[in-house]
Amino acid sequence: MKIVSVTDNQEMSKKAAEIIRELVLRKPDAVLGLATGGTPEGTYQQLVKDHQENGTSYRSIRTVNLDEYAGIDPKDPNSYYAYMKQHFFDHVDLPDGQYFLPNGLDTSKEACMRYDALIDSLGGVDLQLLGIGRNGHIGFNEPGSSLTLGTHVVKLTESTRHANARYFGSIEDVPTEAVTMGIGTILKSRKILLIASGEEKADALGKLVLANRADSRFPASALTQHKNVIIIADEAALSQTKVSKD
Numbered sequence: 626m627k628i629v630s631v632t633d634n635q636e637m638s639k640k641a642a643e644i645i646r647e648l649v650l651r652k653p654d655a656v657l658g659l660a661t662g663g664t665p666e667g668t669y670q671q672l673v674k675d676h677q678e679n680g681t682s683y684r685s686i687r688t689v690n691l692d693e694y695a696g697i698d699p700k701d702p703n704s705y706y707a708y709m710k711q712h713f714f715d716h717v718d719l720p721d722g723q724y725f726l727p728n729g730l731d732t733s734k735e736a737c738m739r740y741d742a743l744i745d746s747l748g749g750v751d752l753q754l755l756g757i758g759r760n761g762h763i764g765f766n767e768p769g770s771s772l773t774l775g776t777h778v779v780k781l782t783e784s785t786r787h788a789n790a791r792y793f794g795s796i797e798d799v800p801t802e803a804v805t806m807g808i809g810t811i812l813k814s815r816k817i818l819l820i821a822s823g824e825e826k827a828d829a830l831g832k833l834v835l836a837n838r839a840d841s842r843f844p845a846s847a848l849t850q851h852k853n854v855i856i857i858a859d860e861a862a863l864s865q866t867k868v869s870k871d
């Protein structure tokens with residue numbers, strides 16, 4: 626795992642966007658694995674700015690998202706589909722029909738298998754963007770998740786529901802389940818870019834940097850099994866590690 630230490634969220638977002646942009650320029654039909662949550666918002670802002678200023682094109686790019694809440698209509702403003710439209714899809718020239726998310730309204734085993742088959746049919750993910758949960762979740766793979774599964778339905782932990790309640794009216798409105806790419810799916814990506822910002826991620830980052838084997842109690846540790854992982858984290862997120870700014 627390569628760790629890049631940056632000053633703050635803005636520098637993290639710029640560096641992450643630069644890596645994505647380089648791939649899009651080098652491979653205009655690349656498959657991008659995308660993430661939601663607070664952390665990647667700045668990265669999408671940078672990519673949109675670059676598209677508007679420099680014309681970087683997404684015409685032939687395909688994207689697949691990590692996860693979606695179960696039971697939430699894509700039209701619901703709290704869906705990850707709506708998040709992606711709001712932060713990225715509606716502001717670049719990525720054609721409709723070239724972006725995919727798990728379907729929160731069809732959580733059947735068949736639908737999950739179809740999502741993995743779709744990713745395979747696109748040729749696999751070139752670059753998977755990841756955030757990290759305070760408890761070490763990646764995608765919505767909570768502690769205790771199998772480290773080999775494909776896309777599947779998960780029960781969200783109360784800590785994740787509370788962390789994400791800021792987007793909902795109240796904790797009662799936060800779904801209890803989600804559909805997520807499994808860690809098996811994530812590890813198939815050719816490259817993984819994990820971003821982390823802020824003190825609330827310091828504990829998780831501290832554990833991740835020290836991890837030397839995959840342990841299902843801390844799902845992000847599965848990244849130790851992948852040969853091409855880059856972590857971009859700011860000083861606050863790295864405050865419990867010995868990694869210092871380059």
Ligand SMILES: O=P(O)(O)OC[C@H]1O[C@](O)(CO)[C@@H](O)[C@@H]1O
Nearest residue numbers: 661662663664755756757758764
């Ligand atoms: O960036 P945030 O909002 O802290 O979320 C961290 C992670 O949690 C999730 O939103 C799921 O809870 C992931 O999609 C994300 O990577």
